[in-house]
Amino acid sequence: xxxxxxxxxxxxxxxxxxxxxxxxxxxxxxxxxxxxxxxxxxxxxxxxxxxxxxxxxxxxxxxxxxxxxxxxxxxxxxxxxxxxxxxxxxxxxxxxxxxxxxxxxxxxxxxxxxxxxxxxxxxxxxxxxxxxxxxxxxxxxxxxxxxxxxxxxxxxxxxxxxxxxxxxxxxxxxxxxxxxxxxxxxxxxxxxxxxxxxxxxxxxxxxxxxxxxxxxxxxxxxxxxxxxxxxxxxxxxxxxxxxxxxxxxxxxxxxxxxxxxxxxxxxxxxxxxxxxxxxxxxxxxxxxxxxxxxxxxxxxxxxxxxxxxxxxxxxxxxxxxxxxxxxxxxxxxxxxxxxxxxxxxxxxxxxxxxxxxxxxx
Ligand SMILES: *Cc1c(COP(=O)(O)O)cnc(C)c1O
Numbered sequence: 001x002x003x004x005x006x007x008x009x010x011x012x013x014x015x016x017x018x019x020x021x022x023x024x025x026x027x028x029x030x031x032x033x034x035x036x037x038x039x040x041x042x043x044x045x046x047x048x049x050x051x052x053x054x055x056x057x058x059x060x061x062x063x064x065x066x067x068x069x070x071x072x073x074x075x076x077x078x079x080x081x082x083x084x085x086x087x088x089x090x091x092x093x094x095x096x097x098x099x100x101x102x103x104x105x106x107x108x109x110x111x112x113x114x115x116x117x118x119x120x121x122x123x124x125x126x127x128x129x130x131x132x133x134x135x136x137x138x139x140x141x142x143x144x145x146x147x148x149x150x151x152x153x154x155x156x157x158x159x160x161x162x163x164x165x166x167x168x169x170x171x172x173x174x175x176x177x178x179x180x181x182x183x184x185x186x187x188x189x190x191x192x193x194x195x196x197x198x199x200x201x202x203x204x205x206x207x208x209x210x211x212x213x214x215x216x217x218x219x220x221x222x223x224x225x226x227x228x229x230x231x232x233x234x235x236x237x238x239x240x241x242x243x244x245x246x247x248x249x250x251x252x253x254x255x256x257x258x259x260x261x262x263x264x265x266x267x268x269x270x271x272x273x274x275x276x277x278x279x280x281x282x283x284x285x286x287x288x289x290x291x292x293x294x295x296x297x298x299x300x301x302x303x304x305x306x307x308x309x310x311x312x313x314x315x316x317x318x319x320x321x322x323x324x325x326x327x328x329x330x331x332x333x334x335x336x337x338x339x340x341x342x343x344x345x346x347x348x349x350x351x352x353x354x355x356x357x358x359x360x361x
Contacts, residue, residue: 245306
């Protein structure tokens with residue numbers, strides 16, 4: 001995913017005062033999108049730096065010092081009819097609520113989340129900050145489609161001693177994103193690191209979980225792979241996740257398998273959507289433990305899922321020097337079909353019979 005820190009001008013900030021949430025939409029400095037594009041590089045960087053700064057948020061707090069925070073990632077997508085729609089914001093609202101409870105914070109109400117995400121999308125779009133639908137995306141099943149990435153996150157009150165956040169902020173920002181693939185291959189390798197432990201925070205979308213994921217991914221990249229695959233911390237034999245995405249195995253027996261949710265697996269919304277789409281296509285889906293040996297020997301296709309990548313086929317999986325090379329790209333039939341169905345629904349080319357899209361026009 002091509003990601004840049006080009007914040008859209010409107011930012012949302014909510015603050016918990018001990019009994020209620022007060023909400024504020026903040027319009028950061030901006031020109032028109034065209035004028036901003038025409039700015040000299042340095043001037044544009046200056047503007048982006050200004051926008052990435054909300055006065056009043058403390059430098060030293062539980063989030064910046066101890067990683068005590070959580071976040072979400074979701075997308076608003078331009079539709080063929082000119083409207084903008086957000087994909088399953090109710091699910092992200094629910095997960096953020098659970099995450100905050102998991103971090104012993106007062107949880108941010110789910111209806112506020114959904115309304116804030118949609119209203120922020122509308123405000124930025126009204127200023128012209130939105131991608132326009134491009135019919136040329138259809139030829140490649142929206143592989144090159146653009147979208148708005150929405151990032152809600154928590155931020156704690158000022159603090160230096162160890163403690164929990166009782167009066168957090170919830171901030172929501174938006175940034176443009178294109179989904180095209182920038183990495184030269186899609187090879188995956190298992191990592192010796194562990195992302196989550198039983199009794200830990202693996203099920204929470206929290207900042208702290210990303211440390212080992214980022215380190216593992218960088219190590220995998222240094223060895224020429226795109227993705228690191230985590231095994232379970234207890235036995236080192238069961239597959240858990242990619243570095244920041246869920247993982248699926250289409251086996252020789254025709255079953256689609258993904259690790260079942262426990263407290264070490266992040267409950268991806270793309271994961272849940274793909275399970276539903278696969279079942280509705282007539283595939284048998286199993287949520288269960290899958291050993292690395294079975295994954296290596298029995299997989300016909302492997303793909304990872306997440307908001308950023310959608311469905312992303314893996315061309316090979318390597319574990320302790322052994323490699324399973326898989327059909328991928330256009331050859332991975334199951335991944336391709338699931339990806340085109342998911343993207344088709346997201347961009348409005350396939351009817352949204354599940355009610356997954358929320359209007360944000
Ligand atoms: C966010 C995340 C995912 C993917 O979740 P989606 O809701 O599909 O974007 C998977 N694994 C981890 C560890 C994550 O943080």
